[in-house]
Amino acid sequence: STLQDLGTAISIDQTVGLIKSAVRNNPKVNEFLAAAAATGQTTVGAGDIGNFYPFEQGSIWRYRVTRSLSGSETASYENTVLVSGQGPDPWKGVNSTIFSQSNADGDGRPENMYAVKDSSGITSYGSVDLDDNITHQLTPYTAVHFPLTIGVSVQLIERSGLDWGQDEDGDVKNETFNMKLFQTALEYESISTNAGTFPTALRVEEKAVFVVIFSRGGDATVIQTNTLWLVPNIGLVKRSIQAQVEAGPLQPILTEELTSYVVNGKGGGLRLEVTAPSPSVTLGGTLQLVAKAFDQSNNPIPALGFTWDSSNHDIVTINQTGEVTGVNLGQASVHASLGSIISNDVPVTVQDIR
Secondary structure, three states: OOHHHHHHOOOHHHHHHHHHHHHHOOHHHHHHHHHHOOOOOOOOOOOOOOOOOOOOOOOEEEEEEEEEOOOOOEEEEEEEEEEEEEEEOOOOOOEEEEEEEOOOOOOOOOEEEEEEEEOOEEEEEEEOOOOOHHHHHHOOEEEEEOOOOEOOEEEEEEEEEEEOOOOOOOOOOOOEEEEEEEEEEEEEEEEEEOOEEEEEEEEEEEEEEEEEEOOOOOEEEEEEEEEEEEEOOOEEEEEEEEEEEOOOOOEEEEEEEEEEEEEOOEEEOOEEEEEOOOOEEEOOOEEEOEEEEEOOOOOEEOOOOOEEEEOOOOOEEEOOOOEEEEOOOEEEEEEEEEOOEEOOOEEEEEEOOO
């Protein structure tokens, strides 16, 4: 009713006073302001208020992954995740945000994941990994529910009668399975990784319960627990995955730690370097440039696609493989970029050599 009186205000000061009065007298607004003043993400209101799941284009994360093999053996590898654009997902054709991974499973194969984020959560539309039989059957599904309220558990998935993809009891028939997925926001805590120490990381648990139904009769329960540590405006900084078969011991599957990142133009530990075999190119000639990415330890990061640009396309043009063409006499600079990360400028002079 206070805001309805705005039409009677005869000055800016009177209008501002009416708005302040409306805010002070609104319990929902006061509740939101009190929650927003606390550490971490407010639990009042919809959406990813703390931006624990950044979707900003060009954001990039570098992870060190350790995967458990048979016995006590482990395998370690690097994986780079880049928010690389928008496009239709491969299964439903829904316009989604694309997360490109350079080495998701440690086998050197790049992979794109597709997701949509709105005020209620994140919907996963899967990937093009044909070896992942389970995810393909689940998509689309709610992968994250907002808000991330401390102490609250939410059921994200409940499916039944799905194809397990393997014959576990030796009768030449794939088993079927039922699945439930739960999300619980646990607490804020300090977490340290190679990318730094983050004092207000939110620990979130995702628990998937699989009931495998054998075609010869009987069933078995497999529980997979993903523990995530998320930091506002940075995203995932650490993840651990454990599995438990029936009432057996917990078995570690994978750990993942952030080593460097640039999110929405902020962060550190990643750099691009462009080199040229010559400072000049002939009129109408070409020159091949090379771009490399390095982490904070100066180790090269392989299997990344760069975007190239010229400061003056009337002097030199450059295609997306890094090949420069001299168009007119003069000088221009070229650079490569990877999302929001930009390389050094390389001057190129176009000469008319006769």
